[in-house]
Amino acid sequence: MAEAHDLLLDDYLLQLGRAARKLPGWQRTLFLAEIADQIDDDLQAGGPVDLDRMHAVLDELGDPEILVRTGETIPDWPAGPELATVLVLLAGGVVVPVIGWVVGVALLWASPRWRLGDKLLGTFIWPGGLAGLAWLGLAAGLSSRGPAPVAWQTVIAPAVILGIPPVLVAIRLLHTARRPARRRLPGRSVRLESPAGSG
Numbered sequence: 001m002a003e004a005h006d007l008l009l010d011d012y013l014l015q016l017g018r019a020a021r022k023l024p025g026w027q028r029t030l031f032l033a034e035i036a037d038q039i040d041d042d043l044q045a046g047g048p049v050d051l052d053r054m055h056a057v058l059d060e061l062g063d064p065e066i067l068v069r070t071g072e073t074i075p076d077w078p079a080g081p082e083l084a085t086v087l088v089l090l091a092g093g094v095v096v097p098v099i100g101w102v103v104g105v106a107l108l109w110a111s112p113r114w115r116l117g118d119k120l121l122g123t124f125i126w127p128g129g130l131a132g133l134a135w136l137g138l139a140a141g142l143s144s145r146g147p148a149p150v151a152w153q154t155v156i157a158p159a160v161i162l163g164i165p166p167v168l169v170a171i172r173l174l175h176t177a178r179r180p181a182r183r184r185l186p187g188r189s190v191r192l193e194s195p196a197g198s199g
Contacts, residue, residue, distance in 0.1 A: 005054035009039070016064040023068070030178070031068070035061070082113050082177035089122055090170045093131030101128050113177050122173055125165045132162040 016035060020028045042057045043049050061067060085107040092100025108114065108122045126132060140155045 003051075005049055005051045008051065008054050008058065012058050012061075012064065016067065019064040019068040035067070081107075082111065083174070085111060086170050086173045086177070089173075090129045090166055093128040094134045097131060098128070101131060104129065108173075114173065115176075118173060118176050121169050125169050126162065129166050130163065133159060133166075136162060 013032070013036065017028075017032060020031055023031060039057060039061070042060070043053070046053060085104060088100060089104030089108055092104045094100070096103075105123055109119055114122070136155065136158055
């Protein structure tokens with residue numbers, strides 16, 4: 001049998017879902033997920049969860065209708081700083097070896113837009129971004145002019161390994177950059193939609 005505090009949370013999320021129907025589908029999904037994450041974070045930050053504690057957390061968030069109405073639009077595309085960060089992270093090491101990628105990593109970790117898991121992905125897959133692919137292509141090109149040319153078939157597998165993962169991580173970072181940023185309002189702690197741009 002469900003506890004009273006679980007029923008209270010279910011009722012709040014149901015009201016929030018109804019209030020968020022005015023948002024486009026994907027924005028509504030992101031918004032509800034972020035509010036659920038915020039509730040979970042607030043509950044984990046304290047002691048045991050009971051009815052009084054659940055009331056306190058939900059009261060801090062406020063009325064679902066107001067919560068949706070005060071949220072701003074999540075942009076269809078990441079704002080300039082996030083887009084620049086991903087591009088520098090992906091290709092900076094090609095333009096300025098090593099230093100360019102390091103700058104991209106610094107921008108990634110300095111941004112509040114991405115969570116720890118995204119930052120770790122952007123850092124370790126792969127270090128250098130597409131620089132490894134560029135160096136592989138250069139080495140293969142130089143070898144093809146030597147006395148023992150390198151067969152291009154032997155380059156394909158390393159090229160896939162070096163090229164595809166950074167691109168997939170960049171796509172993920174661009175997608176998650178649209179995630180609502182955590183914002184603190186007077187008297188409440190809420191995850192609202194991004195203030196950058198409009199979708």
